[in-house]
Amino acid sequence: MSETAENLYRALVVERARRPLHAGEVEAADGAADGSNPLCGDRVHVTLRRGDDSRLAEIRHATRGCAICIASADLMAESATGLDDAGLSALWHRFEALLRDGEAGLGREDGAALGLLNAFADLHEYRSRRKCATLPWSALLAAAGTGEGS
Amino acid sequence: MNALTMPVPDLSAYRADFPILSETVRGKALVFLDSAASAQKPNQVIDAMTHAMRHQYANVHRGLHWMSERTSDAYEGVRDKVAALLNASSRDEIVFTGSSTNAINLVAHSYGSLLRPGQAVLVSEMEHHANIVPWQMLRDRSGIALRVAKVTDAGEIDLDSLRAELADGKVGLVSVTHMSNVLGTITPAAEIAAIAHAAGAKVMFDGSQAAVHQPVDVQALDADFYVFTGHKLYGPTGIGVLWARRAILEAMPPFLGGGDMIGSVSFERSLWAEVPHKFEAGTPAIIETIGLGAAIDYVSAIGLDAIRAHESDLTGYALERLQAIEGLTVMGHARARGGVISFSIAGAHAHDIATLLDQNGIAVRAGAHCAEPLMKRFGLTSTARASFALYTTRTEIDVLAETLDRVRSFLV
Numbered sequence: 001m002s003e004t005a006e007n008l009y010r011a012l013v014v015e016r017a018r019r020p021l022h023a024g025e026v027e028a029a030d031g032a033a034d035g036s037n038p039l040c041g042d043r044v045h046v047t048l049r050r051g052d053d054s055r056l057a058e059i060r061h062a063t064r065g066c067a068i069c070i071a072s073a074d075l076m077a078e079s080a081t082g083l084d085d086a087g088l089s090a091l092w093h094r095f096e097a098l099l100r101d102g103e104a105g106l107g108r109e110d111g112a113a114l115g116l117l118n119a120f121a122d123l124h125e126y127r128s129r130r131k132c133a134t135l136p137w138s139a140l141l142a143a144a145g146t147g148e149g150s
Numbered sequence: 151m152n153a154l155t156m157p158v159p160d161l162s163a164y165r166a167d168f169p170i171l172s173e174t175v176r177g178k179a180l181v182f183l184d185s186a187a188s189a190q191k192p193n194q195v196i197d198a199m200t201h202a203m204r205h206q207y208a209n210v211h212r213g214l215h216w217m218s219e220r221t222s223d224a225y226e227g228v229r230d231k232v233a234a235l236l237n238a239s240s241r242d243e244i245v246f247t248g249s250s251t252n253a254i255n256l257v258a259h260s261y262g263s264l265l266r267p268g269q270a271v272l273v274s275e276m277e278h279h280a281n282i283v284p285w286q287m288l289r290d291r292s293g294i295a296l297r298v299a300k301v302t303d304a305g306e307i308d309l310d311s312l313r314a315e316l317a318d319g320k321v322g323l324v325s326v327t328h329m330s331n332v333l334g335t336i337t338p339a340a341e342i343a344a345i346a347h348a349a350g351a352k353v354m355f356d357g358s359q360a361a362v363h364q365p366v367d368v369q370a371l372d373a374d375f376y377v378f379t380g381h382k383l384y385g386p387t388g389i390g391v392l393w394a395r396r397a398i399l400e401a402m403p404p405f406l407g408g409g410d411m412i413g414s415v416s417f418e419r420s421l422w423a424e425v426p427h428k429f430e431a432g433t434p435a436i437i438e439t440i441g442l443g444a445a446i447d448y449v450s451a452i453g454l455d456a457i458r459a460h461e462s463d464l465t466g467y468a469l470e471r472l473q474a475i476e477g478l479t480v481m482g483h484a485r486a487r488g489g490v491i492s493f494s495i496a497g498a499h500a501h502d503i504a505t506l507l508d509q510n511g512i513a514v515r516a517g518a519h520c521a522e523p524l525m526k527r528f529g530l531t532s533t534a535r536a537s538f539a540l541y542t543t544r545t546e547i548d549v550l551a552e553t554l555d556r557v558r559s560f561l562v
Contacts, residue, residue: 005509005560009502014561040501040517041531064531066499067561129505 007122009067012075017067022077024060033142035135042069042132046077046139055084059140066132068123073136075116085146091117092137092148099123099130158463159456165541167192167448178511181546186331186359186490186537187515189384191445198444199386199437210436211410211427225436228443229426235446236376236393237367243399245392245426246434250358251280253377253392254325256429257354258284260402261323261375267293269322272315272351274337275301275527276330279520281356285325297321301527305333305482309345316349324353325375328360332519332535333482334465334490336360343372352398358382362539363461363488365454368393380438384539385445389438392429399425406431449540457540461489464538464547471551472536477558481533489538492519495554497562500532506557507534512550 029047036043042065051057059081061073076095080088094110095117102124103111111118120133141148165171168190173180182190202224208217210225233241247253262285265271271285275298289296300311307326315321324346329336339355346353354375357366361378368376375398380389394402404411404422408431413421422428449457468491472478477496495503504516515535518525525531536550 005506008505008509009560017561041525066501068502069499126505129501132501 008126010119012116012119013067013071016071016074020061020063020070020074022060022074023062025062026058026060029143031143031145033139035137035139035142037065037131037135040066040132042066042135044069044073044136044139046073046136046143048140048143053084055082056080056088056144057082061136061139063136065135068120068129068132069135072120072133075119076136076140079115079117080140085144088141088144089146089148092141095120095137096134099133156455156459159453159460161452161456161460161540162543164192164452165543167194168541169193169196171541175511175513176509181510181512181549183536183538183542183546183550184513184515185362185539185542186382186535188381188387189362189539190541191386191441192384192448194448195385195441195444199441202437202440207436209433221436224443225434225439228439228446231443231446231450232391232393235361235366235450236391237369238393239369240396242425243393243396245394245399245429246439247377247390247392247429248388248435249381249390250356250377250379251284251390253379253390254280254354254356255284256392256405257323257325257375257377257394258288260405260429261352261398262288262292262294263403264401265292265294265322268295268320270295270297270315270320272297272299272312272321272324272326272346274299274307274312274326276305276307276333276335276524277325277327277521278331278356278358279522280358281325281327282523294322295320298523299326301524305330305335305484307335307337307342309338309341312342313345313349316345316351319350321346321349321351324351326353326355328355328357328366328376329363329488329490330482330484330521330524331359331490332492332521332524332533333484334487334492335482335484336364336486336488338486339371339373343374347372359488359490363454364458374398380442380445383442383445384448386438386441388435389442391442396425399429402429404428404431408432410434452540458488460540461538461542464542464544465489465491467544468536468538468547468550471547472554475551475555475558477562478554481528481530489542490535491537492533492535494530494533495558495562498558500534502561503534503554503557506560507550507553510549510553512553514550 026047045062059077210222300308352374357378381387411431481492500516
């Protein structure tokens, strides 16, 4: 494609959009919520299970959407598994900052904490596409009952 | 000779009239294939508007001074240009509005108030939201019914369905597009008008797309209402047109109240101005109207027949190039179509396609195109759409096709 396209659609994003690793639905879920974008018709259904320590033990998503949306849902599920609610909230705020300001707006600690989610670092230059990446998060935060992300 | 028989004209020299076409986007030459959303503006329009603001501007219809009189002349002169463009029988049948949407809302409020519960408005499945929602709002406040004529798999209005919806004689108004902003389908307006009239209904055409791509003759169509907008016709935003038969306009109550639409005002009672001013409350979009006049002069000088022939050639070429791309499906295949092509690529979302095209300087639209019911009819949530204008070239179609091929390989 082009250098800028490959920055936005990094190999990890394209790969997860083609073959998500966390697609599906958690059976006997402890939480579930939907996210939808009426402008493009994209929809995300997130289900989650908590462990005995109330941490997020399993997260699954059923996503009908663009590559950014599917990959974001998948990398979100992977990154948020194992976190408690405070950790989920902290990760969401870092991700939000990444989408708003790019890597330049983050400290070294933030970059390390975001891990795989850094794949979306260039999305801040595409304002009209940010919602594609945040849609799964609004569903996850609703499913987890954190009262954030709407 | 008409657009269907004339040789393909070479309009490439006109590209130089559009300064924005020499811009670059993300380091690439701009390939602007989103003219159906809003067309770019030629110098002639830009200059006419800035000339008015620099040299000849005052409020219209009010002043007794030189500037106001001259500005009024320029403003009212555009009414004559629009009347000629549509072959209206009188300049008094031309109402300036803010847009096509405003024009349809005007009709829905004003003419709609003359409809009675039990009557219906009939639209088609291929309408823009602007020709659906005002009628739903009318339905909800006045108790009329909203009916919908089906669209065939080819993307044409199903005339049997249209006739069936009209059969009980309760439809007061048929309001359909003259050219789909999604499918590119040019509807058989004269035939639809005849069918509507035979059932006792009036007929309105949404010409937002059609008036840009072909000559329109409201008398030959036997239409009752026709609307279009300036910004798709290479003119500015903020100016649209409602044409309606004079007798209908005279029977309609005013829409908005204010200055310019009155004959006299007292606290007991006000009298309305004659048509078309009865429907033009407040200071109008003077500069924009002058810009629309320049746009009409511009396309008229080129010739809408020539523009149609050019775009028809481009559309045929684009269909050929795009359909050769693996996994690409064009939405609709109407027999009569203009320069709008919606498409999807198996395994690639329309927004990803649009973003990747944008990376290469190519502007297309992606989404539901303000026509969600039509998308649902075709089982789609979004498509990408390329649309053509008088300044579009075959080379740009080549760039689109080659880039789409790479986009597909990248995403799928």
